Amino acid sequence: MEAKIAVLAGDGIGPEVIAQALKIVKAIEKKYKHSFTYTEALVGAVAIDKTGNPYPEATHKICMESDVVLFGAIGDPKYDNDPKAKVRPEQGLLKMRKDLGLYANIRPVSPFKSLINKSPLKTELVDGADFVCIRELTGGIYFGEKGRSEDLNKAFDTCTYTRDEIQRVTKLAFEMAGKRRKKLTVIDKANVLATSRLWRETVQDMEKDYPDIEVDYMFVDNAAMQLIQWPKKFDVMVTENMFGDIITDEASVITGSLGLLPSASVGIHTSVFEPIHGSYPQAAGKNIANPVATILSAAMLFETGLGLMEEGKIIREAVDKSLEKGIVTIDISGEGNKSYSTSEVGDWIAEYIQK
Numbered sequence: 001m002e003a004k005i006a007v008l009a010g011d012g013i014g015p016e017v018i019a020q021a022l023k024i025v026k027a028i029e030k031k032y033k034h035s036f037t038y039t040e041a042l043v044g045a046v047a048i049d050k051t052g053n054p055y056p057e058a059t060h061k062i063c064m065e066s067d068v069v070l071f072g073a074i075g076d077p078k079y080d081n082d083p084k085a086k087v088r089p090e091q092g093l094l095k096m097r098k099d100l101g102l103y104a105n106i107r108p109v110s111p112f113k114s115l116i117n118k119s120p121l122k123t124e125l126v127d128g129a130d131f132v133c134i135r136e137l138t139g140g141i142y143f144g145e146k147g148r149s150e151d152l153n154k155a156f157d158t159c160t161y162t163r164d165e166i167q168r169v170t171k172l173a174f175e176m177a178g179k180r181r182k183k184l185t186v187i188d189k190a191n192v193l194a195t196s197r198l199w200r201e202t203v204q205d206m207e208k209d210y211p212d213i214e215v216d217y218m219f220v221d222n223a224a225m226q227l228i229q230w231p232k233k234f235d236v237m238v239t240e241n242m243f244g245d246i247i248t249d250e251a252s253v254i255t256g257s258l259g260l261l262p263s264a265s266v267g268i269h270t271s272v273f274e275p276i277h278g279s280y281p282q283a284a285g286k287n288i289a290n291p292v293a294t295i296l297s298a299a300m301l302f303e304t305g306l307g308l309m310e311e312g313k314i315i316r317e318a319v320d321k322s323l324e325k326g327i328v329t330i331d332i333s334g335e336g337n338k339s340y341s342t343s344e345v346g347d348w349i350a351e352y353i354q355k
């Protein structure tokens with residue numbers, strides 16, 4: 001297959017983890033005789049430094065002209081500690097999501113057999129957990145009207161949803177549940193928020209079109225609790241933008257490390273594949289970051305983005321083997337135990353695929 005891949009490494013550990021994922025993508029390209037083109041583009045703080053814009057028009061053009069986008073991470077502490085900064089790296093990520101119409105972010109969570117004891121939760125709670133969180137990604141409080149009063153003593157962010165926005169992402173969630181264990185949990189705060197009541201009303205109307213799917217509705221505070229108390233009860237969850245952001249960081253600890261979870265953002269234009277972790281600036285340049293989340297995002301790029309299932313499967317197999325054999329970065333091995341560098345983990349997984 002011929003495919004155009006846009007590569008947006010971004011900030012912090014982004015370039016290091018992307019370099020490993022690219023080794024894997026290139027190993028697949030060679031093994032299965034595909035022909036890919038790779039086009040790098042700027043996003044985040046590096047894009048601000050070079051162009052003043054965290055998602056330059058040139059980057060958008062490259063994404064639009066590509067078949068898939070492989071994305072690293074963005075964010076830089078120099079902006080985190082300066083709430084007055086007018087341009088922020090995160091705006092680049094949000095603009096990319098909006099302009100590419102990426103309304104659904106798919107975050108699968110299931111622990112790795114060989115790492116079950118790394119989870120802070122008891123093994124019997126975690127063993128067998130397997131769920132997918134579908135996070136709405138282009139609406140809600142992230143994108144609503146926001147502002148500051150003239151005297152600067154008041155600020156506001158508004159949360160807005162339309163029925164159409166809710167329907168398109170929930171449709172995807174119903175379809176995914178149909179291919180899995182046929183259970184959908186809608187996470188909201190309908191006891192307080194008008195937008196959540198519209199979510200409930202809209203999904204209740206859709207239920208009749210999916211008679212084989214069991215739907216339940218859960219308040220987000222309760223869901224946050226149940227997720228770590230009974231992670232196995234969940235199959236597919238769907239939720240609005242900010243609840244999904246928070247819930248999936250929480251969910252990641254079930255697997256033992258935030259450094260393991262991939263995601264796919266899909267919607268109207270080119271899909272983007274990115275780890276759920278951030279730019280981890282403390283580790284940038286040290287060759288210690290866990291590349292597995294980005295490598296598994298590459299697996300999703302093949303499966304969800306290009307429809308190449310076998311290619312995705314061998315990447316997952318290689319990752320499983322690396323974890324089993326203890327070829328892991330320090331977040332997994334733990335301080336004082338034998339650990340491998342970011343690039344060593346990447347090399348090992350790429351070699352496994354080649355042979």
Ligand code: IPM
Pocket residue numbers: 074075090093245276278
């Ligand atoms: C994520 C990140 C982003 C988000 C940040 C970097 C803006 O936390 O992808 O989960 O909040 O969506």
Ligand code: MN
Pocket residue numbers: 245246249276
């Ligand atoms: Mn997040």
